[in-house]
Amino acid sequence: MAWYPGATRMELQPESDDQAAIRPTQLIVHSLAASWTAERTYEYWHDSTNLESHFGLGYAGDLAQYIGTQTRADANASANLRPDGTGAISIETASNLHATDEWTDEQVEKLIRVGAWAHQHPAHAIPLRLCRSADDPGFGWHAQYNAWNPNGHACPGPARIAQFKTVVFPGIVARATGTTTPEEDDVALTDADIDKVAVATVNKLLKGGALETSDVERIAKAVAARPATLTDAQVQALATNPALAEAIAEKVAAKLAARLAN
Known part of the structure; x- marks a missing residue:
C-alpha cells in the first residue's frame, strides 16, 4: 500500500x-x-x-x-x-x-x-x-x-x-x-485560462510588441502568483524590464475583468 x-x-x-x-x-x-x-x-x-x-x-x-x-x-x-x-x-x-x-x-x-x-x-x-x-x-x-x-x-x-x-x-x-503547462492534447483548459493569456502576452512583447502603462502590483498578483507558467527567459525579461511587466499586468487584468463579468 x-x-x-x-x-x-x-x-x-x-x-x-x-x-x-x-x-x-x-x-x-x-x-x-x-x-x-x-x-x-x-x-x-x-x-x-x-x-x-x-x-x-x-x-x-x-x-x-x-x-x-x-x-x-x-x-x-x-x-x-x-x-x-x-x-x-x-x-x-x-x-x-x-x-x-x-x-x-x-x-x-x-x-x-x-x-x-x-x-x-x-x-x-x-x-x-x-x-x-x-x-x-x-x-x-x-x-x-x-x-x-x-x-x-x-x-x-x-x-x-x-x-x-x-x-x-x-x-x-x-x-x-517544474515546467510550464502540459501539452494541449493532455489537458483541456479553456481559452480564457489566465496562464495562456499571460504566456501569450509575454511572448508577444518579447518579440517587440508595443508596451503600455499599467499597475506593476497587478502583474505581481496575477502572474507572479502563477510563476510556473513562464519560462526562465520570460521571468528574466520581467525582472529586467518593469515596463514589460506593466504591459502584461494591464492585459491580464482586463482578461480577469472580462471573466468576472460573465
Whole structure:
C-alpha cells in the first residue's frame, strides 16, 4: 500500500485490510459539505458510516490518509474498482454546508502536493491531464462524470471546479514537472485560462510588441502568483524590464475583468 508521507496516517480498519486492491489511474477531488478537520472526518468514517475516501483535508491544510492508495475507497462509485482492477484515489475536503465556497490557500497547497506525489509515485504515475472520460487516467472532480457521481450532485461545487481547472490542476502540473503547462492534447483548459493569456502576452512583447502603462502590483498578483507558467527567459525579461511587466499586468487584468463579468 502507498502512503503519502506528508499526511497524518489515521488508518481505517477493517476497511484498510479487507477492501479490494486497486491499481490507481485517477485522482478525484470531493467536497465534504462539512467544515470538519481531517481528524473529525476520520472519526465520522470510523464510527458512523462505511463510506470513505483515501484522504481528508481540513480548512487549515490538515491532511490525513485513511487507506493506502492501492486499496479501494468507496467515494467514487464505479471509479472505485473497475473490472480491469484500476481505480481512483479520492480526497475529501472541508467545505461549507452547501459546498459553495472555494478551497483555502492551505487546502490548495496540499491538493497540489498530493497531486504531484500521485503523478510521481511509481505505484500510480497518474498522467498530468484532466480525465477525458470516466475511465480515462488523469485528474478530475466528483461531478465530472455520471459514472463517478450517480446521484447527480455538484461535488465539489462550481466554485471549486473552476478553481481546480485554473489554479489547482495547473499547480499540480507545475509542481510535478517544474515546467510550464502540459501539452494541449493532455489537458483541456479553456481559452480564457489566465496562464495562456499571460504566456501569450509575454511572448508577444518579447518579440517587440508595443508596451503600455499599467499597475506593476497587478502583474505581481496575477502572474507572479502563477510563476510556473513562464519560462526562465520570460521571468528574466520581467525582472529586467518593469515596463514589460506593466504591459502584461494591464492585459491580464482586463482578461480577469472580462471573466468576472460573465
